Amino acid sequence: MTKIDPNAPIGVFDSGVGGLTVAREIMRNLPMEKIIYFGDTARVPYGSKSRDTVIRYSRQIVRFLREQQVKAIVVACNTASALALSTLEKESDIPIIGVVKPGARVAIETTKKKRVGVIATEATINSHLYRELIRQMDPEITVVGRPCPLFVPLVEEGWLHDSVTETVARRYLKDLQDQDIDTLILGCTHYPLLRSLIGEIMGERVTLVNPAYETSLALKRLLEAGGMMNPGTARSEFPYRFFVSDAAEKFKHFANSILPFDVNMTEQINIEEY
Numbered sequence: 001m002t003k004i005d006p007n008a009p010i011g012v013f014d015s016g017v018g019g020l021t022v023a024r025e026i027m028r029n030l031p032m033e034k035i036i037y038f039g040d041t042a043r044v045p046y047g048s049k050s051r052d053t054v055i056r057y058s059r060q061i062v063r064f065l066r067e068q069q070v071k072a073i074v075v076a077c078n079t080a081s082a083l084a085l086s087t088l089e090k091e092s093d094i095p096i097i098g099v100v101k102p103g104a105r106v107a108i109e110t111t112k113k114k115r116v117g118v119i120a121t122e123a124t125i126n127s128h129l130y131r132e133l134i135r136q137m138d139p140e141i142t143v144v145g146r147p148c149p150l151f152v153p154l155v156e157e158g159w160l161h162d163s164v165t166e167t168v169a170r171r172y173l174k175d176l177q178d179q180d181i182d183t184l185i186l187g188c189t190h191y192p193l194l195r196s197l198i199g200e201i202m203g204e205r206v207t208l209v210n211p212a213y214e215t216s217l218a219l220k221r222l223l224e225a226g227g228m229m230n231p232g233t234a235r236s237e238f239p240y241r242f243f244v245s246d247a248a249e250k251f252k253h254f255a256n257s258i259l260p261f262d263v264n265m266t267e268q269i270n271i272e273e274y
């Protein structure tokens, strides 16, 4: 590992806007940390792409973030965490964490019936990583996965409280309602924004796990253990920078709807150059 400057920012990336739900939790739980966020808005969605493509995209983003001198990287995208993280970890000389493992760990701690549901993109479900990690830690747990691909465009359309979204959600979640699960992982960056609707449909006996929140806590533990927490002394006035690969204005609009402050500046870069 290279020598790490605690004042350096944390790199957070996602296929687009969804990773802001992870960035938001990091901002809440690690208020002294600076963040460089990259959303791959030109190439979203990752959820329907192959492993090779997601690895190639993720490598380019890691190169870009390294150029920004980040001290650690959070793969805020479930799909990239499921398909590319193990490769990125092997290649990285700074700490790099994803959202899948923290989510899996909490699901294990939460389930009493040992029956866990996972909703995510097609690629994440087909990778079976949530299932593998959970069963490695507790082989008695049954994991039932369900892809919910339409949730991503519905959230991006802003239809969080809409009858169309409710109809789609009821249809997707129907199978899971019959599976006797007591824990459900929201295994895609966008799904925490539908939390109240999903919670209402699944009922109060099902606990929803938000990997975004758990990831921010895992990051905190990692920074503490490595003596990498930002002491806050060299903090710039506005500690967050946002980069995208396309449609900066649209990104800003979405960011302003979910972050507790206004994102005034979003910089567009050509990620294919990395």
Ligand code: DGL
Pocket: 014, 015, 016, 018, 019, 044, 045, 046, 047, 048, 076, 077, 078, 079, 080, 121, 124, 152, 187, 188, 189, 190
């Ligand atoms: N960020 C992705 C995820 O968490 C959802 C959007 C996409 O398919 O790229 O899996």
